[in-house]
Amino acid sequence: MSKIGILVASSNNNLKLGQKLALLAKEQGVETELIDLVSLNLPLYNTIEEEKNGIPKEALELASKILSLKAFIVVAPEYNGVMPAVLNNAMSWTSRATKDWRDAFNEKVVGLATHSGGGGTKVLQAMRIQFQHLGANILSREILTSYDKPLNEESAINMISQLNKLSEV
Numbered sequence: 001m002s003k004i005g006i007l008v009a010s011s012n013n014n015l016k017l018g019q020k021l022a023l024l025a026k027e028q029g030v031e032t033e034l035i036d037l038v039s040l041n042l043p044l045y046n047t048i049e050e051e052k053n054g055i056p057k058e059a060l061e062l063a064s065k066i067l068s069l070k071a072f073i074v075v076a077p078e079y080n081g082v083m084p085a086v087l088n089n090a091m092s093w094t095s096r097a098t099k100d101w102r103d104a105f106n107e108k109v110v111g112l113a114t115h116s117g118g119g120g121t122k123v124l125q126a127m128r129i130q131f132q133h134l135g136a137n138i139l140s141r142e143i144l145t146s147y148d149k150p151l152n153e154e155s156a157i158n159m160i161s162q163l164n165k166l167s168e169v
Protein backbone atom coordinates (compact mmCIF):
# COMPACT_ATOMS: atom_id res chain seq x y z
CA MET A 1 0.00 0.00 0.00
CA SER A 2 1.27 3.45 -0.84
CA LYS A 3 0.92 6.69 1.08
CA ILE A 4 -1.22 9.60 -0.13
CA GLY A 5 0.06 13.13 0.39
CA ILE A 6 -2.45 15.78 1.39
CA LEU A 7 -1.08 19.20 0.44
CA VAL A 8 -2.98 21.96 2.26
CA ALA A 9 -2.68 25.61 1.27
CA SER A 10 -4.63 27.27 4.08
CA SER A 11 -4.58 27.37 7.85
CA ASN A 12 -8.35 27.52 8.37
CA ASN A 13 -11.24 25.61 6.80
CA ASN A 14 -9.10 23.97 4.14
CA LEU A 15 -6.74 22.66 6.81
CA LYS A 16 -9.80 21.22 8.60
CA LEU A 17 -10.90 19.64 5.31
CA GLY A 18 -7.42 18.15 4.80
CA GLN A 19 -7.47 16.75 8.33
CA LYS A 20 -10.94 15.25 7.74
CA LEU A 21 -9.70 13.62 4.51
CA ALA A 22 -6.74 12.18 6.42
CA LEU A 23 -9.12 10.77 9.04
CA LEU A 24 -11.38 9.22 6.38
CA ALA A 25 -8.32 7.69 4.72
CA LYS A 26 -7.14 6.25 8.02
CA GLU A 27 -10.58 4.70 8.55
CA GLN A 28 -10.17 3.03 5.13
CA GLY A 29 -6.72 1.73 6.07
CA VAL A 30 -4.96 4.22 3.77
CA GLU A 31 -1.86 5.97 5.08
CA THR A 32 -1.56 9.71 4.47
CA GLU A 33 0.92 12.48 5.07
CA LEU A 34 -0.60 15.89 5.66
CA ILE A 35 1.72 18.63 4.41
CA ASP A 36 0.75 22.09 5.66
CA LEU A 37 2.22 24.45 3.07
CA VAL A 38 1.40 27.53 5.15
CA SER A 39 3.54 26.40 8.08
CA LEU A 40 6.57 25.99 5.79
CA ASN A 41 6.71 29.79 5.60
CA LEU A 42 8.65 29.71 2.32
CA PRO A 43 10.00 33.02 1.03
CA LEU A 44 8.31 34.37 -2.08
CA TYR A 45 9.97 32.70 -5.06
CA ASN A 46 11.88 34.88 -7.49
CA THR A 47 15.18 34.40 -9.29
CA ILE A 48 16.92 37.09 -7.23
CA GLU A 49 15.95 35.30 -3.99
CA GLU A 50 17.18 31.98 -5.37
CA GLU A 51 20.47 33.43 -6.65
CA LYS A 52 21.08 35.32 -3.39
CA ASN A 53 20.08 32.64 -0.84
CA GLY A 54 19.74 29.40 -2.79
CA ILE A 55 16.86 27.00 -2.39
CA PRO A 56 15.52 27.04 1.18
CA LYS A 57 15.94 23.90 3.28
CA GLU A 58 12.14 23.75 3.66
CA ALA A 59 11.69 23.70 -0.13
CA LEU A 60 14.24 20.89 -0.47
CA GLU A 61 12.46 18.89 2.24
CA LEU A 62 9.08 19.53 0.58
CA ALA A 63 10.41 18.41 -2.80
CA SER A 64 11.87 15.28 -1.21
CA LYS A 65 8.50 14.42 0.41
CA ILE A 66 6.62 15.02 -2.83
CA LEU A 67 9.08 12.94 -4.84
CA SER A 68 8.57 10.02 -2.45
CA LEU A 69 4.78 9.97 -2.93
CA LYS A 70 2.76 8.72 -5.91
CA ALA A 71 -0.63 10.27 -5.13
CA PHE A 72 -1.94 13.50 -3.63
CA ILE A 73 -4.99 15.42 -2.65
CA VAL A 74 -4.40 19.15 -3.05
CA VAL A 75 -6.64 21.22 -0.77
CA ALA A 76 -6.78 24.97 -1.33
CA PRO A 77 -9.23 27.84 -1.00
CA GLU A 78 -10.24 30.12 -3.85
CA TYR A 79 -8.50 33.51 -3.65
CA ASN A 80 -9.70 36.09 -6.13
CA GLY A 81 -10.79 33.38 -8.56
CA VAL A 82 -7.54 31.39 -8.48
CA MET A 83 -5.21 29.50 -6.13
CA PRO A 84 -3.74 31.08 -3.02
CA ALA A 85 -0.23 32.41 -3.37
CA VAL A 86 1.11 29.88 -0.83
CA LEU A 87 0.25 26.98 -3.18
CA ASN A 88 1.71 28.57 -6.29
CA ASN A 89 4.81 29.61 -4.36
CA ALA A 90 5.33 26.11 -2.94
CA MET A 91 5.03 24.62 -6.43
CA SER A 92 7.50 27.21 -7.78
CA TRP A 93 10.09 26.30 -5.14
CA THR A 94 9.41 22.58 -5.62
CA SER A 95 10.00 22.84 -9.36
CA ARG A 96 13.34 24.56 -8.68
CA ALA A 97 14.37 22.04 -5.99
CA THR A 98 14.25 19.01 -8.31
CA LYS A 99 16.47 17.94 -11.19
CA ASP A 100 13.75 18.60 -13.77
CA TRP A 101 10.97 21.08 -13.00
CA ARG A 102 8.27 18.45 -13.59
CA ASP A 103 9.87 15.68 -11.50
CA ALA A 104 7.72 16.19 -8.42
CA PHE A 105 4.33 15.65 -10.09
CA ASN A 106 5.04 14.02 -13.44
CA GLU A 107 2.93 10.86 -13.79
CA LYS A 108 1.55 11.19 -10.24
CA VAL A 109 -2.18 10.93 -9.49
CA VAL A 110 -3.85 13.99 -7.98
CA GLY A 111 -7.28 14.70 -6.52
CA LEU A 112 -8.43 18.29 -6.01
CA ALA A 113 -10.41 19.68 -3.08
CA THR A 114 -11.50 23.04 -1.74
CA HIS A 115 -13.53 24.64 0.99
CA SER A 116 -14.53 27.97 -0.44
CA GLY A 117 -16.89 30.74 0.53
CA GLY A 118 -16.77 32.12 -3.00
CA GLY A 119 -17.89 29.19 -5.13
CA GLY A 120 -14.71 27.16 -5.47
CA THR A 121 -15.06 26.08 -9.08
CA LYS A 122 -12.44 28.56 -10.29
CA VAL A 123 -9.75 27.34 -7.87
CA LEU A 124 -10.46 23.74 -8.86
CA GLN A 125 -10.06 24.73 -12.52
CA ALA A 126 -6.85 26.68 -11.79
CA MET A 127 -5.35 23.77 -9.83
CA ARG A 128 -6.34 21.35 -12.60
CA ILE A 129 -4.48 23.50 -15.15
CA GLN A 130 -1.36 23.85 -12.99
CA PHE A 131 -1.03 20.22 -11.95
CA GLN A 132 -1.75 18.95 -15.48
CA HIS A 133 1.00 21.28 -16.69
CA LEU A 134 3.32 19.70 -14.11
CA GLY A 135 2.54 16.29 -15.64
CA ALA A 136 0.06 14.96 -13.07
CA ASN A 137 -2.92 12.77 -13.87
CA ILE A 138 -5.91 14.53 -12.33
CA LEU A 139 -8.96 12.61 -11.12
CA SER A 140 -12.23 13.77 -12.63
CA ARG A 141 -13.91 13.64 -9.20
CA GLU A 142 -13.40 16.83 -7.17
CA ILE A 143 -14.35 17.84 -3.64
CA LEU A 144 -16.02 21.21 -3.17
CA THR A 145 -17.30 22.23 0.25
CA SER A 146 -18.52 25.57 1.54
CA TYR A 147 -20.20 27.00 4.61
CA ASP A 148 -23.58 25.71 3.44
CA LYS A 149 -22.36 22.60 1.59
CA PRO A 150 -20.71 20.04 3.90
CA LEU A 151 -18.31 17.34 2.79
CA ASN A 152 -19.90 14.43 0.97
CA GLU A 153 -18.00 11.70 2.81
CA GLU A 154 -18.98 9.02 0.29
CA SER A 155 -17.44 11.09 -2.50
CA ALA A 156 -14.30 11.73 -0.41
CA ILE A 157 -13.92 8.02 0.37
CA ASN A 158 -14.29 7.26 -3.34
CA MET A 159 -11.53 9.75 -4.18
CA ILE A 160 -9.25 8.26 -1.53
CA SER A 161 -9.95 4.77 -2.82
CA GLN A 162 -9.19 5.78 -6.42
CA LEU A 163 -5.95 7.49 -5.42
CA ASN A 164 -4.90 4.49 -3.37
CA LYS A 165 -5.68 2.04 -6.17
CA LEU A 166 -4.04 4.12 -8.92
CA SER A 167 -0.91 4.80 -6.87
CA GLU A 168 -0.25 1.09 -6.42
CA VAL A 169 -0.03 0.45 -10.17
